[in-house]
Amino acid sequence: MPEEPRENISGGEDGSVEVAFAPGEAGTRAEAVVDELGGLYWQKTYGGKDAFESLVRTILSQNTSDVASQPAHDALMERYDSGSEDLAVALAEAEQSELAETISSAGLYNQKSEMIVGAAERVREEYGGREEFDAFVREGDPDAVREALLDIHGVGPKTADCVLLFAGGRDGVFPVDTHVHRIARRMGLAPADADHETVREHLEADVPGPKCGFGHTAMIQFGREYCTARKPACLDGPEACPLYDLCDRVGVDEVEEAVVDPADAAAE
Numbered sequence: 001m002p003e004e005p006r007e008n009i010s011g012g013e014d015g016s017v018e019v020a021f022a023p024g025e026a027g028t029r030a031e032a033v034v035d036e037l038g039g040l041y042w043q044k045t046y047g048g049k050d051a052f053e054s055l056v057r058t059i060l061s062q063n064t065s066d067v068a069s070q071p072a073h074d075a076l077m078e079r080y081d082s083g084s085e086d087l088a089v090a091l092a093e094a095e096q097s098e099l100a101e102t103i104s105s106a107g108l109y110n111q112k113s114e115m116i117v118g119a120a121e122r123v124r125e126e127y128g129g130r131e132e133f134d135a136f137v138r139e140g141d142p143d144a145v146r147e148a149l150l151d152i153h154g155v156g157p158k159t160a161d162c163v164l165l166f167a168g169g170r171d172g173v174f175p176v177d178t179h180v181h182r183i184a185r186r187m188g189l190a191p192a193d194a195d196h197e198t199v200r201e202h203l204e205a206d207v208p209g210p211k212c213g214f215g216h217t218a219m220i221q222f223g224r225e226y227c228t229a230r231k232p233a234c235l236d237g238p239e240a241c242p243l244y245d246l247c248d249r250v251g252v253d254e255v256e257e258a259v260v261d262p263a264d265a266a267a268e
């Protein structure tokens with residue numbers, strides 16, 4: 001079984017715990033898919049990470065690979081997380097141009113530095129600092145936490161759900177990124193024309209809570225290795241994809257070797 005790659009996870013490598021899910025009959029096709037991914041990849045539950053740092057990390061990783069955003073994260077932590085001062089306070093008071101330069105390897109650094117300073121100001125004003133914010137994310141009502149996160153400028157549903165998952169360790173949160181969005185609709189686990197929120201609702205309804213976090217991270221890896229946007233593995237034949245028997249292949253024409261977005265296939 002391959003090692004869980006460091007760059008695989010939006011939330012980094014900390015705070016995860018290896019688990020072995022008890023084998024059994026999957027109640028839904030989505031659960032069967034996640035169980036199959038468990039045979040291919042790692043099985044972990046998530047949670048326990050610092051919520052404010054997760055938020056910063058997730059903003060840094062927006063529209064870029066984790067490989068590119070990791071050095072930016074490391075540079076930011078080295079410069080602003082001195083240990084003596086609260087990271088949220090330090091970032092709220094940061095010179096934006098200096099922060100932008102520090103995180104330049106992540107791309108879109110002007111925009112991201114603005115979002116990070118704004119988020120830090122918000123956390124300082126509303127919660128007092130990172131520890132209080134962490135406690136709120138860990139212990140607060142999940143819907144209230146999600147709403148509060150979405151209210152921060154630059155935080156969309158995926159960022160909010162990643163913070164809930166990696167910091168709060170909430171069972172039943174299945175963040176939907178571009179890979180999950182594509183694969184769930186191609187496989188027929190959600191309607192072909194579903195937006196990110198609708199895909200999330202379907203997956204969270206069909207996959208048992210403890211398997212959602214793992215399902216999210218493993219599905220991203222599966223999207224990179226097998227079910228890529230332009231050339232899904234099944235174009236090389238059924239045996240090339242380990243999930244072939246569980247998949248509707250919406251928008252995938254194996255005869256013509258052509259691929260369209262599932263929403264476009266459904267509209268035809």
Ligand code: SF4
Pocket residue numbers: 186187226227228232233234235241242243244247248249250252
């Ligand atoms: S059968 Fe094709 S479309 Fe379905 S999961 Fe596998 S690679 Fe993706």
